[in-house]
Amino acid sequence: MINPKKSNVKTAHENIPIDDREEYWIERKSTIKGILYGLFIICIALFVADAFYHKHIVFKIQSLFGFYAIFGFFMCVGLVLAAKFLRLFLMRDEDYYDSDR
Amino acid sequence: MTVIDNLILILNPGIFLILGGLISNILPLKISKTLNIALPLLLLVNLWNTDQGNHFSALFLGYNLELFRVDDFSYIFGIIFLIAIAVANLYAISATTSRIEPSASMIYAGSATAAVFAGDLITLFIFFEIAAISSVFLIWARGTKRSFSAGFRYLIVQIGAGVILLSGILIYTSASGSIGFNEIGIDAPGGLLIFIAFGIKCAFPFFHNWLQDAYPEATVSGTVILSSFTTKLAIYALARSYAGTDILIWIGALMAAFPIFYAVIENDLRRVLAYSLNNQLGFMVVGVGIGTEMALNGTFSHAFCHILYKSLLFMCMGAVLLRTGTANGSDLGGLFKSMPWTTGFCIVGAASISGFPLFSGFISKSMILTSVSDGGHWGVWLVLLFASAGVFHHSGIKIPYFAFFAHDQGLRPKEAPMPMLIAMGITASLCFFIGIYPDFLYSLLPFPVDYAPYTTSHVINQLQLLMFSALAFAVLMVFKIYPPELRSTNIDFDWIYRKGLYTLITSLGKSIKYTEDLLFSVTSKGLKILMAFVHLRFASLNRSAQTSIVGNALVWVLALLLSLLVLAYSM
Numbered sequence: 001m002i003n004p005k006k007s008n009v010k011t012a013h014e015n016i017p018i019d020d021r022e023e024y025w026i027e028r029k030s031t032i033k034g035i036l037y038g039l040f041i042i043c044i045a046l047f048v049a050d051a052f053y054h055k056h057i058v059f060k061i062q063s064l065f066g067f068y069a070i071f072g073f074f075m076c077v078g079l080v081l082a083a084k085f086l087r088l089f090l091m092r093d094e095d096y097y098d099s100d101r
Numbered sequence: 102m103t104v105i106d107n108l109i110l111i112l113n114p115g116i117f118l119i120l121g122g123l124i125s126n127i128l129p130l131k132i133s134k135t136l137n138i139a140l141p142l143l144l145l146v147n148l149w150n151t152d153q154g155n156h157f158s159a160l161f162l163g164y165n166l167e168l169f170r171v172d173d174f175s176y177i178f179g180i181i182f183l184i185a186i187a188v189a190n191l192y193a194i195s196a197t198t199s200r201i202e203p204s205a206s207m208i209y210a211g212s213a214t215a216a217v218f219a220g221d222l223i224t225l226f227i228f229f230e231i232a233a234i235s236s237v238f239l240i241w242a243r244g245t246k247r248s249f250s251a252g253f254r255y256l257i258v259q260i261g262a263g264v265i266l267l268s269g270i271l272i273y274t275s276a277s278g279s280i281g282f283n284e285i286g287i288d289a290p291g292g293l294l295i296f297i298a299f300g301i302k303c304a305f306p307f308f309h310n311w312l313q314d315a316y317p318e319a320t321v322s323g324t325v326i327l328s329s330f331t332t333k334l335a336i337y338a339l340a341r342s343y344a345g346t347d348i349l350i351w352i353g354a355l356m357a358a359f360p361i362f363y364a365v366i367e368n369d370l371r372r373v374l375a376y377s378l379n380n381q382l383g384f385m386v387v388g389v390g391i392g393t394e395m396a397l398n399g400t401f402s403h404a405f406c407h408i409l410y411k412s413l414l415f416m417c418m419g420a421v422l423l424r425t426g427t428a429n430g431s432d433l434g435g436l437f438k439s440m441p442w443t444t445g446f447c448i449v450g451a452a453s454i455s456g457f458p459l460f461s462g463f464i465s466k467s468m469i470l471t472s473v474s475d476g477g478h479w480g481v482w483l484v485l486l487f488a489s490a491g492v493f494h495h496s497g498i499k500i501p502y503f504a505f506f507a508h509d510q511g512l513r514p515k516e517a518p519m520p521m522l523i524a525m526g527i528t529a530s531l532c533f534f535i536g537i538y539p540d541f542l543y544s545l546l547p548f549p550v551d552y553a554p555y556t557t558s559h560v561i562n563q564l565q566l567l568m569f570s571a572l573a574f575a576v577l578m579v580f581k582i583y584p585p586e587l588r589s590t591n592i593d594f595d596w597i598y599r600k601g602l603y604t605l606i607t608s609l610g611k612s613i614k615y616t617e618d619l620l621f622s623v624t625s626k627g628l629k630i631l632m633a634f635v636h637l638r639f640a641s642l643n644r645s646a647q648t649s650i651v652g653n654a655l656v657w658v659l660a661l662l663l664s665l666l667v668l669a670y671s672m
């Protein structure tokens with residue numbers, strides 16, 4: 001159903017040839033790796049932090065160790081998978097509505 | 102001088118904006134653009150010094166219209182509306198070339214502001230409708246075929262909501278004898294109609310598509326302006342008339358949850374923002390539904406922050422659209438190299454909408470969540486928590502990531518023009534300022550604030566939620582599970598009236614035509630057969646049963662008529 005053919009994007013500027021793309025530090029593989037490790041370490045630290053403060057509990061589920069972390073992670077994975085699944089039913093061609101009035 | 106002073110003090114600032122919009126159409130373009138920024142700021146200073154109370158009444162058809170009511174509710178909305186239009190007009194300086202846009206935006210913002218200060222339902226209705234009509238020009242100004250039809254659909258929905266509002270007001274007024282724009286309640290006569298009208302303007306589920314349909318088709322600066330007013334005015338109206346209505350809690354929860362699924366798979370980044378706008382309104386609607394002092398404080402502060410960070414995000418995507426000609430995630434990437442400032446401002450907006458500590462969303466959204474949990478609504482609380490994680494996922498990560506990082510597409514557009522950068526800078530600073538100094542916003546709220554956002558538990562819980570959502574994104578990206586941005590349309594509820602009803606009506610028409618053709622051919626064939634039979638059976642018996650040419654019959658008829666004429670005159 002989807003037309004994979006790339007139509008040309010109208011650009012308001014002159015296109016710089018792709019080959020003089022300079023590599024920025026943030027694009028380097030090592031930096032990306034660093035960011036991922038950093039994120040991982042922060043997450044572990046935040047998870048462990050649950051042991052060290054007084055929780056404000058209203059609902060029982062909040063007393064679960066690392067509740068917000070677990071909830072955030074699995075809900076987001078679920079969200080993306082569900083949305084990806086919904087594409088099967090919802091996705092149409094880009095100009096699907098263009099024939100309407 | 103004192104006369105002018107008094108006039109400014111007693112007249113609704115929205116009316117001044119409308120007048121400014123009308124004048125700016127005839128002034129030279131440069132002067133009108135300056136006026137569009139200066140006037141809201143002057144009115145802001147003026148409003149800051151205005152006392153509470155009903156400042157201007159007029160008698161109209163026996164009803165006492167209150168044209169300028171300043172109280173705890175209208176004050177904060179008036180202030181944020183004036184800030185929003187001033188900043189948006191600054192942004193628009195280099196974005197607009199058309200003459201209609203600056204004045205349409207002033208009239209639109211002016212009527213929305215005027216509606217906020219309306220003390221009665223008639224004034225509210227009039228300004229709500231002026232806002233609906235003037236805003237459509239911000240969509241049509243884009244000048245594309247898509248924007249033209251999207252504008253018409255937008256107008257039909259808005260005016261339709263207006264008609265429902267008017268009928269509700271008529272029923273309510275005739276039953277209660279009051280036109281006051283105060284507590285109405287869903288059980289009052291006409292109350293349900295008014296509720297539905299506000300609901301449509303607020304993009305309740307199933308009434309929501311006008312928003313995602315029309316806003317992304319508006320002009321670069323038009324979308325920024327549109328995003329601030331109509332829906333927030335509806336939130337304000339709901340808070341005034343329907344605070345504590347239980348059904349709003351569930352409507353709001355649904356509103357907060359379902360748009361995020363669409364936001365994840367949508368390709369047009371401005372449409373992603375429109376979906377997340379819908380999702381943020383859900384939080385506010387829940388707050389109105391809870392209706393306690395803390396919940397309403399949360400709703401009002403969230404509306405305030407939301408107008409700022411949503412404008413900021415639309416400004417950033419507008420700058421991208423202006424410079425590259427597209428806002429599609431599938432065609433963008435690597436823009437941070439040539440648009441570093443826009444990238445930075447976008448990240449501030451993303452952090453604010455996600456509710457990162459130190460940014461504005463954190464200090465307002467957490468108030469609503471706390472009031473929900475205090476009310477013991479654990480189901481709604483979980484839905485809102487999910488929506489908070491989801492909003493970080495699609496607005497906080499997806500928007501900046503796919504526009505400015507992701508795959509370098511080789512696009513090297515110029516940085517956004519200076520006025521745009523200044524406008525984005527001001528809005529970003531406000532988001533940050535409110536985040537680190539929430540007392541400023543809390544002092545504007547209608548009820549005294551007994552709430553501390555920066556407790557250890559709040560901060561750590563929020564960070565856990567957000568960082569693990571980020572981790573989920575990273576994991577899905579690394580394992581290539583994350584759905585790629587594709588050029589596509591996702592069908593939503595608007596399919597019902599854009600395809601479903603259209604197909605139904607055209608196929609109904611076709612089947613009527615088919616039946617008609619069938620009946621015609623059957624009867625004409627049947628008649629032919631009958632005639633042939635008559636001819637066969639009787640023609641040999643009698644001459645009068647034989648067919649003859651039409652001309653003969655005509656001669657006979659003529660002769661008959663002539664003889665009748667002669668007979669009539671001779672009598």
